[in-house]
Amino acid sequence: MQVAITTTVSAHPHRKPLVSLLRPSPPHRIRVHPFSHRLSTRASAMSSSVLPPPQQQLTITRPDDWHLHLRDGEVLAAVLPHSARHFQRAIIMPNLKPPVTTTARALEYREEILRALPLGSSFTPLMTLYLTDTTSPEEIKIARKSGVVFAVKLYPAGATTNSQDGVTDILGKCLPVLEEMVRQGMPLLVHGEVTDPHVDTFDREKVFIERILAPLVQKLPQLKIVMEHITTMDAVNFVESCKEGHVAATVTPQHLLLNRNALFQGGLQPHNYCLPVLKRETHRQAIVSAVTSGSRQYFLGTDSAPHDKRMKECSCGCAGIYSAPVALSLYVKVFEQAGALDKLEAFTSFNGPDFYGLPRNNSKIVLRRSGWKVPTTYPYGAGVIVPMSSGSTLEWLPSDQPEE
Numbered sequence: 001m002q003v004a005i006t007t008t009v010s011a012h013p014h015r016k017p018l019v020s021l022l023r024p025s026p027p028h029r030i031r032v033h034p035f036s037h038r039l040s041t042r043a044s045a046m047s048s049s050v051l052p053p054p055q056q057q058l059t060i061t062r063p064d065d066w067h068l069h070l071r072d073g074e075v076l077a078a079v080l081p082h083s084a085r086h087f088q089r090a091i092i093m094p095n096l097k098p099p100v101t102t103t104a105r106a107l108e109y110r111e112e113i114l115r116a117l118p119l120g121s122s123f124t125p126l127m128t129l130y131l132t133d134t135t136s137p138e139e140i141k142i143a144r145k146s147g148v149v150f151a152v153k154l155y156p157a158g159a160t161t162n163s164q165d166g167v168t169d170i171l172g173k174c175l176p177v178l179e180e181m182v183r184q185g186m187p188l189l190v191h192g193e194v195t196d197p198h199v200d201t202f203d204r205e206k207v208f209i210e211r212i213l214a215p216l217v218q219k220l221p222q223l224k225i226v227m228e229h230i231t232t233m234d235a236v237n238f239v240e241s242c243k244e245g246h247v248a249a250t251v252t253p254q255h256l257l258l259n260r261n262a263l264f265q266g267g268l269q270p271h272n273y274c275l276p277v278l279k280r281e282t283h284r285q286a287i288v289s290a291v292t293s294g295s296r297q298y299f300l301g302t303d304s305a306p307h308d309k310r311m312k313e314c315s316c317g318c319a320g321i322y323s324a325p326v327a328l329s330l331y332v333k334v335f336e337q338a339g340a341l342d343k344l345e346a347f348t349s350f351n352g353p354d355f356y357g358l359p360r361n362n363s364k365i366v367l368r369r370s371g372w373k374v375p376t377t378y379p380y381g382a383g384v385i386v387p388m389s390s391g392s393t394l395e396w397l398p399s400d401q402p403e404e
């Protein structure tokens, strides 16, 4: 007996692989038309083995981006619309040149961002301060009072892009500031890598957890900490060993989709270079399992970090991947591949505001299953920026993404 099924089956890694449908399963046999992914049916009795049609549309609460680099000037003007299109709010990183170390400077930077917004956009920048060895507890009080500064960012000096003014010894130099942050309920956002040149680049996150983060949590268990852009199973284990509501982590699209092979595939790939650097596959898998598990300790933070193409493709290329235009599509892909689309919305839209004690967004965003081609570059001022997934076709199109 021949069986046909009236649904469209496309290749979804998390679904039962098509081949399992091809195996004869007495008393029926399923036949697939070789040149099409359509199966057609005559036997309604088979309905129990029929796959539901793949979801064509997703509606979720509008997400926020809890880790975003907007830069300033011409780059800001070019990249801001890409974030404002999909995200309602974003935590704005303070690693400008010079860094945003005071509330007064954060207020100015916020005005610059608001001025650069497309007309009618309700995107809200949530500002942060760049922690230095000399930040005062008083500055934390001013920041909290301002109502526009939502966190303080720890860059270990020399760890990443524009971190030269960062902290040299967090516990030795910043304890009074951290204690004030506990009093003010102000989260500390952490670039979690040691800068010790003797530590292997691929171990810098793990060693940071051992040397800095674990002692910090022990000393100040009430401090709210976000481990930014986690890349290892060590980070997953650490976050989960801490109390929900006190320690959380943001996760980027690149650390969910790529492993370190992507840095060397067919030659050196500078556009896949970011910090912390991509890790081996087992770490990527641990992070995917963590975020798709439904844990409330993880939330969306793109770490979208635009650099001029010439600064990426040179003998000493900058670290940072520009993902703002593609990030949402890519996160959906990750959750779909893991068979966890039901966990997507908490990660993109609930866990972040819940951790920060902010209201969840009211508005929605629709994503349609509709191939769209990512531009190879985005222009700004006198240069261009190469986005993540440059030139490739992505499957999920956010409703306000212009089709190419």
Ligand SMILES: NC(=O)N[C@@H](CC(=O)O)C(=O)O
Binding pocket: 069, 095, 160, 161, 191, 273, 274, 275, 276, 303, 305, 306, 319, 320, 321
């Ligand atoms: N992630 C990166 O590789 N780069 C970021 C800085 C950072 O988030 O560490 C940048 O500002 O370019």
Ligand SMILES: [Zn+2]
Binding pocket: 160, 191, 228, 229, 275, 276
């Ligand atoms: Zn960082």
Ligand SMILES: [Zn+2]
Binding pocket: 067, 069, 093, 303, 304, 305
């Ligand atoms: Zn960053």
